[in-house]
Amino acid sequence: MFTDRREAGERLLQRLPALDGEDVVIVALPRGGVPVADVIAESLGAPLDIALVRKVGLPGQPEYAVAAVTDGDAPRITVNEDVARMAGLDDGDIKGLAERVLPEIHRRRVVYLKGRPPVPVAGKIVVVVDDGIATGATMRAALRLIRGEGPARLIAAFPVAPGDTIEELRHECDEVICLETPPDFRAVGRHYSAFRQVTDEEVTEILARHAKRRPAPAETALRGEPGSSS
Numbered sequence: 037m038f039t040d041r042r043e044a045g046e047r048l049l050q051r052l053p054a055l056d057g058e059d060v061v062i063v064a065l066p067r068g069g070v071p072v073a074d075v076i077a078e079s080l081g082a083p084l085d086i087a088l089v090r091k092v093g094l095p096g097q098p099e100y101a102v103a104a105v106t107d108g109d110a111p112r113i114t115v116n117e118d119v120a121r122m123a124g125l126d127d128g129d130i131k132g133l134a135e136r137v138l139p140e141i142h143r144r145r146v147v148y149l150k151g152r153p154p155v156p157v158a159g160k161i162v163v164v165v166d167d168g169i170a171t172g173a174t175m176r177a178a179l180r181l182i183r184g185e186g187p188a189r190l191i192a193a194f195p196v197a198p199g200d201t202i203e204e205l206r207h208e209c210d211e212v213i214c215l216e217t218p219p220d221f222r223a224v225g226r227h228y229s230a231f232r233q234v235t236d237e238e239v240t241e242i243l244a245r246h247a248k249r250r251p252a253p254a255e256t257a258l259r260g261e262p263g264s265s266s
């Protein structure tokens with residue numbers, strides 16, 4: 037269905053509303069969403085940032101999200117209720133699983149951002165990009181995090197997802213853009229010819245390249261950290 041993440045980004049770009057001349061920020065979900073968002077941000081001349089949200093996988097099935105978590109003063113957990121019920125997990129179980137992934141969020145903040153503060157999104161059009169959606173827990177968590185920062189318009193954009201997940205995401209943002217909703221959806225990677233794992237080095241290089249074009253920001257709290265608007 038898609039050759040690779042770059043081609044998916046090019047096709048997503050064609051489906052976005054007209055954004056030329058608008059105050060736009062592209063926010064990617066690492067790691068897989070970063071190469072897709074890179075294409076979009078480069079073409080629009082828009083700043084590129086990331087949402088540090090981490091999937092909380094089921095025990096024994098780490099790729100199947102039961103929740104997603106963002107770090108900060110109090111970690112914010114977004115639960116996929118259907119999956120939790122199916123797995124027989126209560127709030128305490130999910131909180132315990134979420135705590136295990138917080139160190140990885142902290143690690144990514146240090147490695148990817150190198151101390152750079154987030155791009156301000158208040159009053160701007162924000163496009164949140166991933167390389168595909170399965171349960172939607174991670175995207176929902178990212179949209180809720182960014183919604184709390186007061187964007188003028190919030191758009192979720194991704195190449196492929198199951199139809200029922202898309203309908204759930206419509207409640208979290210102003211617009212959902214998805215290119216394909218295959219009826220036999222099982223995993224994001226099955227809908228790409230090439231779907232290798234994106235490395236930390238690739239994410240770091242892409243973000244650093246875009247950061248060089250940004251003006252020096254005023255001192256601000258990091259997104260998701262104590263003292264930020266989230």
